[in-house]
Amino acid sequence: MANSSSAYRRILLRIGIAGVVVFAGLQFVRPELKNPEVTNxxxxxxxxxxxxxxxxxxxHSNETKLAWFDQVVPAYWLVVRDVKTARQHLNFSELGAQPAAKQRAMLYEAINQVQLGAMPLAAYRRMHPEAHVSESELAVLRHYLETSTPQPEVSAAEVSAAEKQFSDWVAAGPASAKPPAAPNGIEFPADYRNWTPISSTDRFDNQSLRVILGNDTALKAIAENHINPWPDGSILAKVAWTQQKDGQGMVRTGAFQHVEFMIRDSRKYASTKGWGWARWRGTGLKPYGxxxxxxxxxxxxxEPVQGNDYVYTAPIRGQR
Ligand code: HEC
Ligand code: HEC
Structure with missing residues (x-):
C-alpha cells in the first residue's frame, strides 16, 4: 500500500509542477495595454x-495604473478587456474635446452610475477599496453639476401649460389611439398608465423627472422578492418629463419626453438578454429607432447592471 500512495503523491507533485510551469508560461501571453497621450x-x-x-x-482614461495583482494572468486578461470596453464607453482623457454641454451630460450619466451603485464595477471595488466613492464625495460631484448647469427661466404661461399636460396625463388613463409598433415589433402597452409607480427620481441637475412603473406581474415579483431574475410577464416602464424653473425658482414638470419599456420574456427576447426593449417619444408617441x-x-x-438582471431601479430594497 505504501508504494501506491507514494506513486499517488508523485503524480500529484508532477501535476503541481506542471501547473506552476503553465501559470508561469501564461504570464508571457499578454495583450498590450497602452496609455495613449492625454490630449483633451x-x-x-x-x-x-x-x-x-x-x-x-x-x-475610463488614458492614465490606467495597474496594481501588481492586476498584472498577473489571468486577472490581467480581464482587466485589459474591462479597460478597453470602459474607454469605448467613456474616456475622461478625451471627453474635453466635446462641447461643454456634452461634457456635462456625460458627467451626469457617470455620476448617476455611481449613485445607482453600478460603478466602479463591483469586482474592482472589492480589490480596490480606495476606489469607493463616499457619500461626501458623491455630494461634491452632484454639487458641481447642479451649480454648473444653466437653468432656463420660463414664463408663467409655459408653466401652466406644462402643468396642464401633466395633470391631463395623470387623469387620462389608457390612450385610445394606439401608436405604431417599435421597429423590433413590440406593440405599445397602452394600459401602462394604470400600473403602479415603484420609484421616481429627479435628475439631480434638474433636467427631467422620471417615474418607473411596474405591471401586476412585476409588482407581485417585487412583493415576493423574486426580481433577480424577474419572472416572464414582468414589464417595467420609465416615463420622463423635462423639468423647468418658474419665475419663483420652483421646479415644475415640463413637456412629456418619452416612455420606455423593458418586457420580460426570457425565450422570445433571448437575444436581447431576456428583455424586449422599446421607447416612444413625445406627445405624438413616435416609436424610437x-x-x-x-x-x-x-x-x-x-450592461453595467447585468448582475441585477439589467435593471437599474432597486424598488423596495435600500442601497445596493
Ligand atoms: C474596473 C474598470 C472600471 C472602473 C474602475 C469604472 N468603470 Fe465604468 N465601466 C466599465 C466597463 C467595463 C463599462 C462598460 C459597460 C459594461 O460592459 O459593463 C463601463 C461603463 C461605464 C459607463 C457607461 C454606461 C453606458 O453604457 O453608457 C459609465 C457612465 C461609467 N462606466 C462610469 C464610471 C464611473 C463614474 C466610474 C468611477 C466612479 C467608473 N465607471 C469606474 C469599467 C469600469
Ligand atoms: C445612456 C444610458 C441608457 C440608455 C441608452 C438606455 N437606458 Fe434605460 N436606464 C438607464 C438608467 C441609468 C436607468 C435608471 C433610471 C434612471 O436613472 O433614469 C434606466 C432605466 C430604465 C428603465 C426602468 C427600469 C430600470 O432599469 O431601472 C427602463 C424600462 C429602461 N431604462 C428602458 C430603456 C430602453 C427601452 C432603452 C433603449 C431604447 C434604454 N433604456 C436605453 C440608462 C440608459
Missing part, C-alpha cells in the same frame, strides 16, 4: 477630477 481631459474643477481620478481613471437592432443601444447602457 474633461474640463472640471480639481476637487471633481480628484474623485474621478481615484475611482474611475484606471478604466429605425431598425430592429436599435435595442443594442438600450442593452449596452444597461
Amino acid at each position: 481631459e474633461l474640463q472640471a474643477p480639481p476637487e471633481v477630477k480628484d474623485i474621478l481620478r481615484s475611482a474611475c481613471y484606471d478604466c 429605425d431598425r430592429p437592432s436599435f435595442s443594442d443601444e438600450c442593452v449596452g447602457c444597461h
